[in-house]
Amino acid sequence: MSAPHATTTPGAPGSADPERGHGGVELTAVTKRFGETTAVDNLTLTVESGEFFSMLGPSGSGKTTVLRLIAGFEEVTSGTIAIAGADVTGAAPFDRTVNTVFQDYALFPHMSIAENVAYGLRVRKVAKAEQRERVATALEQVRLSHVADRLPHQLSGGQRQRIALARALILQPRVLLLDEPLGALDKQLREQMQIELKQIQREVGITFIFVTHDQEEALTLSDRIAVFNNGKVEQVGTPREVYEYPQTAFVASFLGLSNLIDAAHAERLTGVATAISVRPERVRLMDARTEPAAHETCVDGTIVETVYTGPTTRYIVDTVDGLRVVAERHNDHAPSDTAPYHRGDAVRAVWVTEHAAIVP
Amino acid sequence: MTTTTTTARTSKPLSTLLYRHRWMRLVGLLSLPLTWLIGLYIVSLALLLVTAFWYIDAFTSKVIPGFTLDNFVLVFSEPAYITTSLRTLGVALAVTLLSAVFAVPLGIFMAKLASPWLRAVLAVAITLPLWAGYLVKILAMRITFTEEGFFNWLMAPFGITGPGFSIVTVVLTLTYLWFPYMALPVYTAIRQIPVNLFDASSDLGAHGFTTIRTVVLPLLWPALIAGSVFTFSLSLGDYIVARFVGGANAQMIGSIIASNINLNPPVAAAFSVIPIAFVVIYLLVTRRTGALERM
Numbered sequence: 001m002s003a004p005h006a007t008t009t010p011g012a013p014g015s016a017d018p019e020r021g022h023g024g025v026e027l028t029a030v031t032k033r034f035g036e037t038t039a040v041d042n043l044t045l046t047v048e049s050g051e052f053f054s055m056l057g058p059s060g061s062g063k064t065t066v067l068r069l070i071a072g073f074e075e076v077t078s079g080t081i082a083i084a085g086a087d088v089t090g091a092a093p094f095d096r097t098v099n100t101v102f103q104d105y106a107l108f109p110h111m112s113i114a115e116n117v118a119y120g121l122r123v124r125k126v127a128k129a130e131q132r133e134r135v136a137t138a139l140e141q142v143r144l145s146h147v148a149d150r151l152p153h154q155l156s157g158g159q160r161q162r163i164a165l166a167r168a169l170i171l172q173p174r175v176l177l178l179d180e181p182l183g184a185l186d187k188q189l190r191e192q193m194q195i196e197l198k199q200i201q202r203e204v205g206i207t208f209i210f211v212t213h214d215q216e217e218a219l220t221l222s223d224r225i226a227v228f229n230n231g232k233v234e235q236v237g238t239p240r241e242v243y244e245y246p247q248t249a250f251v252a253s254f255l256g257l258s259n260l261i262d263a264a265h266a267e268r269l270t271g272v273a274t275a276i277s278v279r280p281e282r283v284r285l286m287d288a289r290t291e292p293a294a295h296e297t298c299v300d301g302t303i304v305e306t307v308y309t310g311p312t313t314r315y316i317v318d319t320v321d322g323l324r325v326v327a328e329r330h331n332d333h334a335p336s337d338t339a340p341y342h343r344g345d346a347v348r349a350v351w352v353t354e355h356a357a358i359v360p
Numbered sequence: 361m362t363t364t365t366t367t368a369r370t371s372k373p374l375s376t377l378l379y380r381h382r383w384m385r386l387v388g389l390l391s392l393p394l395t396w397l398i399g400l401y402i403v404s405l406a407l408l409l410v411t412a413f414w415y416i417d418a419f420t421s422k423v424i425p426g427f428t429l430d431n432f433v434l435v436f437s438e439p440a441y442i443t444t445s446l447r448t449l450g451v452a453l454a455v456t457l458l459s460a461v462f463a464v465p466l467g468i469f470m471a472k473l474a475s476p477w478l479r480a481v482l483a484v485a486i487t488l489p490l491w492a493g494y495l496v497k498i499l500a501m502r503i504t505f506t507e508e509g510f511f512n513w514l515m516a517p518f519g520i521t522g523p524g525f526s527i528v529t530v531v532l533t534l535t536y537l538w539f540p541y542m543a544l545p546v547y548t549a550i551r552q553i554p555v556n557l558f559d560a561s562s563d564l565g566a567h568g569f570t571t572i573r574t575v576v577l578p579l580l581w582p583a584l585i586a587g588s589v590f591t592f593s594l595s596l597g598d599y600i601v602a603r604f605v606g607g608a609n610a611q612m613i614g615s616i617i618a619s620n621i622n623l624n625p626p627v628a629a630a631f632s633v634i635p636i637a638f639v640v641i642y643l644l645v646t647r648r649t650g651a652l653e654r655m
Contacts, residue, residue: 073559093562106560110578120564123574171564 022084023097023174023207024049025070030079032065039065041231043079047175047209052201054210054218057228058254063211066228067177070209071100084174098175099168103183105160107152113163114139114148120171138166141200158189165200175207182217194220215255219243227251244279249359252277257314259283259325260359268321269297276356280328285315285347298350299325303343313339317349325349412629423625431630441616445634448613451527452595452638455534456588459542462535463587464550464580466543468572471550472558486543494537498604501533505605525607533605534595541594542587549583550576585646592642596635 025047032040040062047053055063068074070081072093080089088096099120107116114135115122121131139145142162152160161181168176181197182190198221201208212218218225219239226236227250235247246252249260259278267273285303292298301319308331315327327349333340341347378385415428435441470482489497502525504510511522523529553576561571599614606612613635620628 071559071563073562092567093559094565094567098563100560100563102556102560104554104556106554106556108557108560108575119561119566119574123561123564123566123570167564 022049024084025175025207025209026080026082027066027070028080028082030066030069030081031077032062032069032074033077038231040069043231043233045226045233045236047207048224049084049207050205051223052198052208052210052221054212054222054225055228056212056215056218056225056254058213061228062231063213063226063228064179065231067100067179067209067211070175071098071177072096097173098177099171099173100177100179101161101164101168101181103179103181105152105164105181107160107163107167109152112149112151113144113155116152116163117167117170119167134170138170141169141203142166157185158193161185161193162196165197169200169204172204173206175209176201178208178210180211180213183212183214190217197221219255227254229254245357246277246359247357249275249277252357252359257326257328261323261356265321265323269299270353270356274358274360277359278325278351278356280314280326281312281330282351282355283325283327284350285317285327285329285341286350288346288348290348292348292350295353296350297353297356298348299323300346300348301325303341303345303347306339306341306343308339315341315347317347319349408629408632411626412633414626414629416624416626421623431626432633434627435630435634441631444611444616445613447527447611448596448635449638451531451534451612452592454531455538455595456542456591458531458535459539459591460546460584460588462539463543463546464572464577464584467547467550467580468576470547471553472555483547486540486547489536490540495600497537498533498601501529501536502605505529505532525605525610527606527610529605529607530602530610530612533601534598535591537598537601538591538594541590542584545583545587546580549580553579581649585649589643589646593635593639596638 025045027043027045030040030043030045031038043062043066045066055066057063065074069076070083072088072091072095076089080087082088083097107113108119111119117138118131118135121134126134135148136145139148142165144159144162144166147155147159147163152163155163161184164181178197182193185193194217197208210218210221222239224236224238225242227234227242229250235242235251237245242251243255246255246258252258252260257280259280261269261276261278263273263275266276270276286292288300299317299319299321301317301323303315304318305316307314307316310331312328312330315329317325317327319325329339331339378388411423412431413427413429414423414425415430416422417424466482466486470479474482502509505522505524507524509522515522523532557575557579558571561575566574597614599612599618602610602612602615613631617628617631620631
């Protein structure tokens, strides 16, 4: 039964709750097939209680399927899922202590905002007075008390998003699942909502599992990130770990820009025959005659393109032995100055050898 | 040598004329449908209403233009006519209700659960009867429910006897006839409900039946009303079904109109006002629910 998490004492979510902090999710050897295609391939993953956990990957990588398996909208083909220590593998969505914020919010179009937020309490037959009180608190939390009587279509995208959040959080779930909740918002609103999400997560202190294909969003929000590719997790780690120490070429290229250098080229440059990845911001350009330091690696080439992005300028360098290296430089010179290097310049691209990540 | 690629502009006087004069475009668009609507539709209905106030010469049986309320007095005082009106209303409501009760689960199954192949088969199965003639279908039902018919033969081992030719068979037959008009809008409406509303409802703790009651039915309301306008008004006006599968005690308003249409046209006309009144009342009631605005 899902009753316990719904009928705990009302009040601001995040208030003293003896069960708080027991919201881990464990997936063990989970496989999900749709006919011939394997969407999730023998996945084992542990989400710690109370963390902001992102599942990042391109579309079709299986991240949304994993979310739907945790929510109970899909059944696993094999493997087990445990939420807060209890096996829920065969349980229906309404028997799981998780709630979901859907990609396009899935607000009920025929119900007012207050009715939408109250829905979970209503189907659990919570007393009317308590419903009203908790809806008021939930709307206050997302600062939308004034739209209680409107219909979903009368709200902006950002407002709908917050209502979807309030509707899920009012049930005080152990785990909140968010399926690309910011995908439909424009950039500025998205950044504002990211901060808001992070604050709400800290306030309520429950586990957030966040699906996104936006690497920047994942880096900004998460305590840990799982990078998905082809139904498998390529790497799990803190934002810094997955960004600075990608373990596979896919992770290196999916998170931010990366200079991937194959084993053959790497051997010529460093003497070690393993593929490496170097972030553009770790690559410096210097005059072709300057000697690099002993702990540095360098390649010579010609700038074929410069890209001005505002805060930085990217230089695309084609090297003599057929590599393409991108160097990114902060525009910390005087605003009136033009970039120090130009298209056609012969340059030497240099990086600290150990700043390159090995991507076998 | 150079070739010119400019297309020559041919002059199109008619298009230019229509472009310049808005009223001409409107006339062009509306003349045919308006002639139809006013000339045939409205005028014939008005004539019918006028006839209801005429009377019949007792000796010659000729219709005499004039003004009398006798026809209406007869319609509203004759007990047999009143029972028939109420019976017809009951049949129409029963057919509507039955169609809705069948259409909703079928629509949910087709739109949300069936494989594309099965969905196509079911869609054909629903619409196929529309291709068969109206009388053919009535006769099919007659054969099914007749004394030595299929139904009795099938149920005989269980000691069950069918409804025979009765009001029940009339309701079943009318439901059979008009079901597609309910099933199609309901199915279309269910298809338009986003799948994730079902997920969201379940996620928030609602079981299947709760979801149907709180999410599906409210969203289906306009489609149910649209379908019911057909099932209700078509049933209200039908009399052939009553005649062929209704037996002795299943007369409908239509049966009485039909039997008077030659004998006493003014009475038939007066009686025709009753189903019209029922439909108008029905539309007013549904309008109050707000469903018509969303259609």
